[in-house]
Amino acid sequence: xxxxxxxxxxxxxxxxxxxxxxxxxxxxxxxxxxxxxxxxxxxxxxxxxxxxxxxxxxxxxxxxxxxxxxxxxxxxxxxxxxxxxxxxxxxxxxxxxxxxxxxxxxxxxxxxxxxxxxxxxxxxxxxxxxxxxxxxxxxxxxxxxxxxxxxxxxxxxxxxxxxxxxxxxxxxxxxxxxxxxxxxxxxxxxxxxxxxxxxxxxxxxxxxxxxxxxxxxxxxxxxxxxxxxxxxxxxxxxxxxxxxxxxxxxxxxxxxxxxxxxxxxxxxxxxxxxxxxxxxxxxxxxxxxxxxxxxxxxxxxxxxxxxxxxx
Numbered sequence: 001x002x003x004x005x006x007x008x009x010x011x012x013x014x015x016x017x018x019x020x021x022x023x024x025x026x027x028x029x030x031x032x033x034x035x036x037x038x039x040x041x042x043x044x045x046x047x048x049x050x051x052x053x054x055x056x057x058x059x060x061x062x063x064x065x066x067x068x069x070x071x072x073x074x075x076x077x078x079x080x081x082x083x084x085x086x087x088x089x090x091x092x093x094x095x096x097x098x099x100x101x102x103x104x105x106x107x108x109x110x111x112x113x114x115x116x117x118x119x120x121x122x123x124x125x126x127x128x129x130x131x132x133x134x135x136x137x138x139x140x141x142x143x144x145x146x147x148x149x150x151x152x153x154x155x156x157x158x159x160x161x162x163x164x165x166x167x168x169x170x171x172x173x174x175x176x177x178x179x180x181x182x183x184x185x186x187x188x189x190x191x192x193x194x195x196x197x198x199x200x201x202x203x204x205x206x207x208x209x210x211x212x213x214x215x216x217x218x219x220x221x222x223x224x225x226x227x228x229x230x231x232x233x234x235x236x237x238x239x240x241x242x243x244x245x246x247x248x249x250x251x252x253x254x255x256x257x258x259x260x261x262x263x264x265x266x267x268x269x270x271x272x273x274x275x276x277x278x279x280x281x282x283x284x285x286x287x288x289x290x291x292x293x294x295x296x297x298x299x300x301x302x303x304x305x306x307x308x309x310x311x
Contacts, residue, residue: 004293005032006042008065011290016297026050040296042289048072048084061296063289064306067091067144067276070198070225074307081309085292088304089143090285091276095223096147098275099193102247103152105269106219107131131155135188137162139205140195140224141175148193160189179205186213191221198225208233211243220246223275238265249275 004021012021033054042063064086107129138145141161149159149171161175196202206229245267292302
C-alpha cells in the first residue's frame with residue numbers, strides 16, 4: 001500500500017489501486033510519522049516545515065499548495081532525496097486580475113472620492129487618469145508577471161520587466177536585470193508592480209534609495225511578499241507623498257488589523273491578502289496537485305520542482 005497525505009481535496013479516481021489518499025491537517029499528520037508507506041504529501045508551507053522535522057522513511061515528494069516556498073527547508077529535503085514542487089501558475093490569473101483592479105481604482109480615484117457616498121456625485125475630471133500608454137515596470141517576469149503583462153498590454157501600456165536575466169519574453173517590451181540598472185531607470189515608470197518572493201536577495205529590496213528615485217506621480221502595486229519592502233521607508237514615501245500612492249495586498253498579519261498604519265493613508269488601497277483567492281482557483285489547485293502526484297505514482301518527474309533532486 002502506498003499512502004498520499006493531503007490537506008486538500010484530490011481527484012484520486014485515476015490513481016492506481018494500491019494508493020490510499022488520506023485527508024489530514026497540520027495536527028493529524030503526526031499519526032503517520034514513521035509510516036514507510038507515506039510516499040507523498042500535499043500541504044502548506046507550514047506543513048512542509050513540520051514534515052521535514054518528522055520521520056517519513058518512504059517520502060519521495062512534497063507538493064506545496066502555495067506558489068511561494070520561502071521558509072521551506074529545500075536543501076534539507078534535497079539531501080533526503082525528496083522532491084518539492086510549488087503550485088506553479090495556479091494563482092497567476094486571480095493575482096493578475098487583482099493588479100488590474102487595483103490600478104484602475106487608483107487611476108479612476110474611486111477610493112479617494114467621498115462624493116461617491118453622496119446623492120449628488122461630483123466628477124472631478126482633473127483627478128481621473130487612463131492606463132493607456134502609461135509605462136509599467138513588473139518586478140518578476142515569471143508566471144504571475146507574465147499574466148499581469150498580458151492583461152496590461154490590452155490597455156496599450158508599455159510593459160517592462162525585471163528578472164534575474166535579460167531576454168525576450170512574451171508580452172514584455174523588454175526585461176532588465178540588476179538592481180543598479182533598475183535604480184537608474186525606475187524614474188521612467190508610472191506604475192511599479194512587485195511580484196517578488198521573500199528571499200535573501202529580495203528582502204528589503206524596496207528601500208529609501210530605490211523609492212527616492214521613483215517619480216512623484218508613480219504608483220506601487222504589491223502582490224509579492226511584504227518583506228521585499230522596507231516598511232518604514234515605504235510608509236514615509238507614501239506619507240510625505242514623494243510617490244503618488246500604493247495598492248498593497250500582502251502584510252505579515254492577514255487580514256489586516258485596524259491598527260495597520262497604512263490604512264490611515266488616503267493615497268493607499270489596503271487589500272486583505274485576497275489577490276490569490278477566487279472561486280475558480282480551488283478547482284485549478286485540485287487538478288494541478290492531482291496531476292503532479294499522479295506523475296510521482298507513475299515514477300515520472302512532476303512539474304515545478306523547486307529543489308532539483310536527482311532521481
